[in-house]
Amino acid sequence: MKSIPQRMCISCRTMQDKKTLLRIVRDKDGAITLDFKGKKAGRGAYVCDNPDCINKCVKKKLLHKVFGCAVPDEVYGYIGNEYKEECKRRHDDDILGDK
Numbered sequence: 029m030k031s032i033p034q035r036m037c038i039s040c041r042t043m044q045d046k047k048t049l050l051r052i053v054r055d056k057d058g059a060i061t062l063d064f065k066g067k068k069a070g071r072g073a074y075v076c077d078n079p080d081c082i083n084k085c086v087k088k089k090l091l092h093k094v095f096g097c098a099v100p101d102e103v104y105g106y107i108g109n110e111y112k113e114e115c116k117r118r119h120d121d122d123i124l125g126d127k
């Protein structure tokens with residue numbers, strides 16, 4: 029039996045399949061970036077690919093707590109924009125896939 033890797037969303041704090049989560053990485057130099065492919069090295073934080081969890085992460089600045097360091101506002105800006113776009117893309121694909 030194959031087990032599906034699961035990670036916890038930092039916003040709703042539930043375990044989710046890794047592939048339905050969006051990853052944010054803090055690398056060894058302390059740079060925080062979005063990790064669309066889930067393959068960057070460094071410490072990762074995960075958030076569900078739905079706008080509610082993304083909004084909560086941005087509004088409450090949850091990364092600050094997870095990474096234990098200051099997170100620039102630009103990073104939250106990127107998450108709010110880019111990851112919401114990414115959600116839309118993913119869910120558009122789901123709809124197309126059902127046809």
Ligand SMILES: [Zn+2]
Binds near residue numbers: 039075081
């Ligand atoms: Zn969530």
